[in-house]
Amino acid sequence: xxxxxxxxxxxxxxxxxxxxxxxxxxxxxxxxxxxxxxxxxxxxxxxxxxxxxxxxxxxxxxxxxxxxxxxxxxxxxxxxxxxxxxxxxxxxxxxxxxxxxxxxxxxxxxxxxxxxxxxxxxxxxxxxxxxxxxxxxxxxxxxxxxxxxxxxxxxxxxxxxxxxxxxxxxxxxxxxxxxxxxxxxxxxxxxxxxxxxxxxxxxxxxxxxxxxxxxxxxxxxxxxxxxxxxxxxxxxxxxxxxxxxxxxxxxxxxxxxxxxxxxxxxxxxxxxxxxxxxxxxxxxxxxxxxxxxxxxxxxxxxxxxxxxxxxxxxxxxxxxxxxxxxxxxxxxxxxxxxxxxxxxxxxxxxxxxxxxxxxxxxxxxxxxxxxxxxxxxxxxxxxxxxxxxxxxxxxxxxxxxxxxxxxxxxxxxxxxxxxxxxxxxxxxxxxxxxxxxxxxxxxxxxxxxxxxxxxxxxxxxxxxxxxxxxxxxxxxxxxxxxxxxxxxxxxxxxxxxxx
Numbered sequence: 129x130x131x132x133x134x135x136x137x138x139x140x141x142x143x144x145x146x147x148x149x150x151x152x153x154x155x156x157x158x159x160x161x162x163x164x165x166x167x168x169x170x171x172x173x174x175x176x177x178x179x180x181x182x183x184x185x186x187x188x189x190x191x192x193x194x195x196x197x198x199x200x201x202x203x204x205x206x207x208x209x210x211x212x213x214x215x216x217x218x219x220x221x222x223x224x225x226x227x228x229x230x231x232x233x234x235x236x237x238x239x240x241x242x243x244x245x246x247x248x249x250x251x252x253x254x255x256x257x258x259x260x261x262x263x264x265x266x267x268x269x270x271x272x273x274x275x276x277x278x279x280x281x282x283x284x285x286x287x288x289x290x291x292x293x294x295x296x297x298x299x300x301x302x303x304x305x306x307x308x309x310x311x312x313x314x315x316x317x318x319x320x321x322x323x324x325x326x327x328x329x330x331x332x333x334x335x336x337x338x339x340x341x342x343x344x345x346x347x348x349x350x351x352x353x354x355x356x357x358x359x360x361x362x363x364x365x366x367x368x369x370x371x372x373x374x375x376x377x378x379x380x381x382x383x384x385x386x387x388x389x390x391x392x393x394x395x396x397x398x399x400x401x402x403x404x405x406x407x408x409x410x411x412x413x414x415x416x417x418x419x420x421x422x423x424x425x426x427x428x429x430x431x432x433x434x435x436x437x438x439x440x441x442x443x444x445x446x447x448x449x450x451x452x453x454x455x456x457x458x459x460x461x462x463x464x465x466x467x468x469x470x471x472x473x474x475x476x477x478x479x480x481x482x483x484x485x486x487x488x489x490x491x492x493x494x495x496x497x498x499x500x501x502x503x504x505x506x507x508x509x510x511x512x513x514x515x516x517x518x519x520x521x522x523x524x525x526x527x528x529x530x531x532x533x534x535x536x537x538x539x540x541x542x543x544x545x546x547x548x549x550x551x552x553x554x555x556x557x558x559x560x561x562x563x564x565x566x567x568x569x570x571x572x573x574x575x576x577x578x579x580x581x582x583x584x585x586x587x588x589x590x591x592x593x594x595x596x597x598x599x600x601x602x603x604x605x606x607x608x609x610x611x612x613x614x615x616x617x618x619x620x621x622x623x624x625x626x627x
Contacts (some may be wrong), residue, residue, distance in 0.1 A: 139230075146169045147397045151178060151370060158351070158389060158396045162426045163413065163598030164404025164564070167372055168198065171347050174370065175203040180344030185211075187350055191262035191562070195349075208358055209327050211341065212334035217578040219319035220333065226324035231268075232233045235260030235324070238267065238308045243301065246294040249516050253294070262502060263305060270309045271316060275328040278360040280336060282306075282313045292505070311436070335361050341557050343367065350390045350562075352378040363392075368506070374422060379592050380560060402598070404564055406434030409597065409604050415616045416594045420587060426598075434600070438607040439569060445605070446565035447553045449596045453479055455573035459554045462531065472548035473559045476541050482525060483534040495562070524573070557596040568600035572608035582621040583612060 132620050141147070143318050144166060151174040161167035175182055182203035186192040195205040203598035231238060240260035246253045270287040277286070284306045289298045315321040317327045335357050348362060351373035362386070402410060410428030414582040417426060428434070439445055450456045456474040463470040478498075490512060495501035500522055504510050513519035514526040528537060547553060553565070567614055574593060576585035593612075597604055606613055616622070 136449040139169075140173065141166070141399075143397070143399050143401060144173060147191060147399065148177060149397070150397050150536055151368075154345075154368050156369045156371075156394055158373075158392055158394050159399060160389060160396055161372055161374055162402060163374065163377065163397040163594070164402040165399040166401070166403050167349075167399060167425075168195075170399060171349065171370075171372060172198055175199045175347065178345050178368075182345050182347065183343035184347045185339065185349065187353060189351065203347070208361075209331055212331045212339075212561045215339060216328055216330040216333050216335070217319070220317060221324075223316075223319070223321075223323075223325045223329075224327070226322060227568035228324040228326075231261035234268065234312070235264035238264060240264060240267075240305075240308060243304070245297040245301065247292050248294060249292065249513065249519075258289060258503075263308075265499070265502065266301075266624070267305055267308045267312050270305070271313050272328055273324070274309075274313065275332040276355040276357050278356040283311050284309075326513070329625050331530035332357065338364065341365055341367075347578050348372065350377075351392075353380050359392075374424075374592050376417060376422065376594050377561065379561065379588065379595055398424065400424060401429070403429050404432075404598065405429060405601050405604075408436050409434045409600055412436055412597050412604060412606060413594055415613055416590050416597065419583070419585070419616050419622050420590050420594070422446075428523065432600055432601065434604070436604050436606050439567065439603065439605045445552050445567045445569045447555060447560070447567070447599065447601065448569045448571060449555055449557050449560050449590070450474075451557060451573040451575065452521075452524060454528055455571050456554050456556055457528055457540070457570065458524070458535060460544075461536070462488040463552075463554065464540055464543065469545040469551045470550060471547045471553045472541070472544050473547075473553055473563075475556070475559075476544075479540055480539055483529070483538050485532045486529045490511060557592050560599050561595050564599050564601055566601050567603040567605070568596075569605040570608050571594055573610060574612075576609075576612050578611045578620070583615045584623045585612070585623050587624055 138362060146193065147170050148158050159167070159170065161170070171184065175184065176483060181299035182194070182199075182208070184199055184203050184205040186205065192205045192207050192210075200204055240263045243258045244255055245258055246254050266287060266289065272284065273288060274282040274286040284302045287305055288310060290300065293301075309590070316322060316325050317333060333478055335521070339361065345368040346362065346365065348369060348371050349535055351371040352375050366440065371392060371394070373389045378389070389472050411424050414425045429479050448459050450459060453474045456472060460470055460472055469486060473556065481498050482501070483500045485498040486507060489495050489501065489504060489507040492506065495504060500595070501510060504513070511526055511530070512523070514522045546605060557565075575589050593609065597606070
C-alpha cells in the first residue's frame, strides 16, 4: 500500500484501486458504481491523486456544496448550470429575474388562435377546443425539449402532444405551431424581449457556443441522468473526463435523460461492493437487476446485519417509500390520523397546486398551472377520465380529493414536521434517490402485474424499485411487493410492458 494514500482510504477495495489506476492513465473512462458502493469515496481518492485543476460536476447545488467539504482544494465543485451562467452574456442571464409570461399572455404575444381537435378516450372521439393559452404551453414545452437535446435549432419534432390526441390532428398542429416555437426561442435569446426565461435557456446558449471547460480533468457524477445536451458538451472536451454513475439508477427518462453510462464507448471499471447493507437486501436488489438482464451482481456488505422482514404495524420505521405523490399523500393522512409526526419528501408544491386546480374546476373556473388538468372544463370530466386506461395515473389523486376534500389535503401538507423532528419520512422513490435510512418500508403502489406464469413490468419500473430497495441499511420491508420478488425469484417469465 503506498504511503501517500490519504488516511480515510486506508483500506480501499480492489475495485476502488482499479478505478484509481485507470484515472492515473489520464484518459477518459467510466466508473459503473452500484448503490452504496463507495462512489464518493472513490471520486475523492481520484481527486486527491490527480494533479492540475480538477472539476467535479454535479446536477444540483446541494450535491455540489456537499462535495466542496469533501474534495481537496484543487478540485472545484460546481453544477453544469453555474458553469454556463458564468460564460453567458449578462443581458441574457438578467432575463432570469424578469416575470415569466403566463400561458395566456404568451398565446396573445404569439398570435395563437383557438383550435378544435379530437380527443380519443377508450376508443371514442370527443371534440375539444384548445385555447391559445393551452397551445402556448405546447410551444414553451417544445422550447424546453429542444434545450435538452444536442440539436442546434428547434425543429417540429420537439413539439410533443398528449397520447390521446388523434394522430392526424397532431401532425397538422405541429405544422401550425412550429413558427411559434421558432419565434419563442428567438425571443428567449433576445435581450430586448420582456419575457422572463428559465435556466435551460442559458445552458443551451452556452452549449451552442461549443465551450471549452477550463480544467485538466473532470469528474462527472450521476452521469446516468445526463441529457443529450450535457453529454454533448462533455464528449467534446479535449481533456480527461471520468463519468461515474449506475445505469440501473436512471429514473429520469421522462425528463429527457439518456442512458449515458450504457451508450458511452469508453473503457469501464466497476464498483459492485455495497457498504450500505448486508446480503439479504443485496439479494432483493439482485433479483431486480437480473430481471433487467444485468449479469454482474451487487455484493452485500458482510459486516452489516440486514433483513427483509415485514415490520409490525406500529414498529419503528425511518422511511416509507411510495411510487406516486398520491400514495405519499394517503400515507401522510394515515400517519397524521394516528398522531405521528411525519415529514414528507414528495412534490408538495404539486400536490397543493393540484388541490387548488381541483377546487377551481369544481367552481367552474379553469385549472391553470397543472398540466394533467389543463384540458378539462369541470371536475366531473376529470372523474370520468380517471376511470379510463389513459387516465389511470390520476385515479388515486382524484379519489383523494373526492374522499377527503381539497381543504383536508392542503391542511395535511401544511402540518408537516421537519425531517430532524419527525418519527419517519414519507418519500416518493424518485425523491429518495441518493438518500439512505436504517429501516425502510415500501408502499403497495408500484406498477406491475404478476400472473400465473409471468411478471409484467416496465424496465423503468424495475429501475425505480432497485433505487427504492437500495435505500435501506438494516431492514427493508418488502411485504407489499412480495408477489413481485417471489415471482422473479421462482423464474417466472418477465414481460416488458407498461402496466
